[in-house]
Amino acid sequence: MNRRTVSLTTLAVTTALSLAACGSEEPxxxxxxxxxxxxxxxxxxxxxxxxxxxxxxxxxxxSYTFDWPKTGDKEKDAVLADSEQSIKAxxxxxxxxxxxxxxxxxxxxxxxAAQTERFIQAxxxxxxxxxxxxxxxxxxVQVRDGGEAxxxxxxxxxxxxxxxxxxxxxxxxxxxxxxxxxDTTQLRKNDRGVWVITKLLSERGHDQCQP
Numbered sequence: 001m002n003r004r005t006v007s008l009t010t011l012a013v014t015t016a017l018s019l020a021a022c023g024s025e026e027p028x029x030x031x032x033x034x035x036x037x038x039x040x041x042x043x044x045x046x047x048x049x050x051x052x053x054x055x056x057x058x059x060x061x062x063s064y065t066f067d068w069p070k071t072g073d074k075e076k077d078a079v080l081a082d083s084e085q086s087i088k089a090x091x092x093x094x095x096x097x098x099x100x101x102x103x104x105x106x107x108x109x110x111x112x113a114a115q116t117e118r119f120i121q122a123x124x125x126x127x128x129x130x131x132x133x134x135x136x137x138x139x140x141v142q143v144r145d146g147g148e149a150x151x152x153x154x155x156x157x158x159x160x161x162x163x164x165x166x167x168x169x170x171x172x173x174x175x176x177x178x179x180x181x182x183d184t185t186q187l188r189k190n191d192r193g194v195w196v197i198t199k200l201l202s203e204r205g206h207d208q209c210q211p
Contacts, residue, residue: 054103056088068139075143082195094123112197132160147189154209155181182206
């Protein structure tokens with residue numbers, strides 16, 4: 001998946017979830033020249049459930065900055081809000097080591113859900129999860145008739161990495177142009193009023209997202 005490290009991209013190169021910065025190799029073979037740090041056990045932070053949406057609980061070594069202010073349009077802002085929760089829900093599934101975690105399945109369906117399940121399962125198989133800081137910026141949201149929408153945005157993975165659960169070692173990777181990713185999602189509003197992701201694609205190193 002393009003939103004994570006190279007070692008975990010082979011299962012679904014078009015997936016646009018949120019994983020660590022690019023550059024690492026296999027989980028048992030860290031990238032050459034990368035450092036390893038140990039992350040202490042930390043308490044979880046949580047986002048409360050609202051309007052029937054699932055609560056998302058994440059460890060405090062994971063943080064997110066969403067530089068996409070409200071548009072003033074009710075539906076566009078709903079797309080942004082649900083997309084924000086969908087990103088965090090996938091990371092919760094990775095932290096929980098559960099490829100069928102209910103929270104992310106609330107926000108993904110069809111092709112996107114299948115891609116996401118494979119993506120999370122790669123982390124489960126590697127006994128790894130993500131850590132660090134993610135930043136999301138330059139959103140462009142469109143809402144169309146018939147309850148369909150698209151969201152394109154950039155993702156900065158330069159301060160996000162893989163952590164292996166056995167020893168809690170973090171695989172530090174160098175920052176390159178590929179640390180910045182252009183993510184494209186297609187969404188639809190379901191019967192519960194939730195904007196769910198049906199298709200997703202990411203392009204690592206896209207010019208539009210370079211600092």
